[in-house]
Amino acid sequence: MGFVFAADSDFDPQHEFLLEEWIPIHIGPLDMSVNKAVVYLWLGGMATIFVGIWLMRFGLSLRPGRRQTAGEAIYDLVQSQIAESSLPHKGLSRWFPYVASLFLFIWVLNIVGFIPLPISNDTYEVFGVNVPTLGVYAATANLSVTLALALITFLATHVEGVRHNGFVGYLKSWIPEGVPKPLLALIVPLEVISQFMRLISLSVRLFANMLAGHMLILVMLGLIFIFSSWFLIPISVLAGTVIYLFEVGIVVTIQAFVFALLSAIYIGAAIEPEH
Amino acid sequence: MELLLAQTTDAGLADLGKAIAFGVGVGLGAVGAGIGLGTIFGSMIQAVARQPELRGELTGIQWLGFALVEAVVFYALLGALLAFVLV
Numbered sequence: 546m547g548f549v550f551a552a553d554s555d556f557d558p559q560h561e562f563l564l565e566e567w568i569p570i571h572i573g574p575l576d577m578s579v580n581k582a583v584v585y586l587w588l589g590g591m592a593t594i595f596v597g598i599w600l601m602r603f604g605l606s607l608r609p610g611r612r613q614t615a616g617e618a619i620y621d622l623v624q625s626q627i628a629e630s631s632l633p634h635k636g637l638s639r640w641f642p643y644v645a646s647l648f649l650f651i652w653v654l655n656i657v658g659f660i661p662l663p664i665s666n667d668t669y670e671v672f673g674v675n676v677p678t679l680g681v682y683a684a685t686a687n688l689s690v691t692l693a694l695a696l697i698t699f700l701a702t703h704v705e706g707v708r709h710n711g712f713v714g715y716l717k718s719w720i721p722e723g724v725p726k727p728l729l730a731l732i733v734p735l736e737v738i739s740q741f742m743r744l745i746s747l748s749v750r751l752f753a754n755m756l757a758g759h760m761l762i763l764v765m766l767g768l769i770f771i772f773s774s775w776f777l778i779p780i781s782v783l784a785g786t787v788i789y790l791f792e793v794g795i796v797v798t799i800q801a802f803v804f805a806l807l808s809a810i811y812i813g814a815a816i817e818p819e820h
Numbered sequence: 821m822e823l824l825l826a827q828t829t830d831a832g833l834a835d836l837g838k839a840i841a842f843g844v845g846v847g848l849g850a851v852g853a854g855i856g857l858g859t860i861f862g863s864m865i866q867a868v869a870r871q872p873e874l875r876g877e878l879t880g881i882q883w884l885g886f887a888l889v890e891a892v893v894f895y896a897l898l899g900a901l902l903a904f905v906l907v
Binding site for chain 1: 880883886894895
């Protein structure tokens with residue numbers, strides 16, 4: 546969302562989520578162009594690596610400082626709240642790193658999405674130099690990103706299920722026990738569909754949450770331009786700030802937490818289907 | 821009102837219908853999720869009031885439930901958006 550504070554420019558909210566090709570790369574039918582979402586994804590990836598190394602990789606001591614305490618708090622949160630409660634013991638050491646990095650990566654991507662950065666399609670002139678307008682855009686407010694993350698979990702779930710239970714054993718675990726035979730014809734297709742619905746719900750939840758958060762802030766501030774009234778400025782700036790604080794304080798962390806937790810639950814349920 | 825409708829074009833009426841459908845769709849989705857969220861947080865308050873020592877364990881379940889319920893609004897939003905764009 547880059548806000549152009551010029552009186553003559555039209556206000557088009559939908560342009561803020563338009564992905565222009567900045568470096569076009571087309572390989573056959575694949576569109577691998579670099580656009581805003583890709584840049585934000587790179588930035589988020591680098592920030593995640595930096596945060597991980599900075600918090601947990603050096604200068605650790607028995608009397609933890611503030612930096613080490615933060616790192617240990619994140620580690621403890623993922624270990625006690627996400628991994629140990631939902632992953633069975635035999636899958637814990639293999640999938641704890643995945644779940645933890647998923648949590649950290651999505652959290653950093655969401656947070657980066659709420660920091661105003663000069664990465665946008667619009668420019669304005671300062672002392673004769675064209676500078677990109679400050680804007681906020683989250684890589685996770687893009688269905689492709691969240692769908693890719695959900696696909697990794699989806700694949701991991703079924704690969705782990707087959708690896709630990711055998712192919713037939715894993716498929717058998719989809720059939721619920723103690724159900725009368727005639728009902729099975731109804732329940733088994735539902736069970737198969739629900740496996741794919743997980744893919745949709747996992748990706749759309751994160752995507753729609755972040756998109757709706759950005760849209761709400763945009764709409765609140767956009768009211769000024771829609772009604773072009775000076776009196777609206779304090780009200781809409783206040784409302785926008787409240788929504789911004791709600792998003793940064795609560796939604797960002799909860800969505801990362803829930804994505805990691807659901808991934809852990811799905812993988813854990815595939816490794817040990819009885820539970 | 822009849823005079824207004826008589827002056828409206830077909831395209832205008834279609835836009836009107838779409839806007840109403842969008843609002844009603846998302847609004848009804850929000851009603852359901854609002855009831856669900858109230859139940860979740862109400863139960864959480866009761867649970868913590870009765871057994872404060874379980875707070876740590878319950879918080880994770882609470883937020884999981886929160887996110888699962890909240891997602892319903894976004895399914896409604898997406899459905900309404902699809903209807904708005906496609907129809």
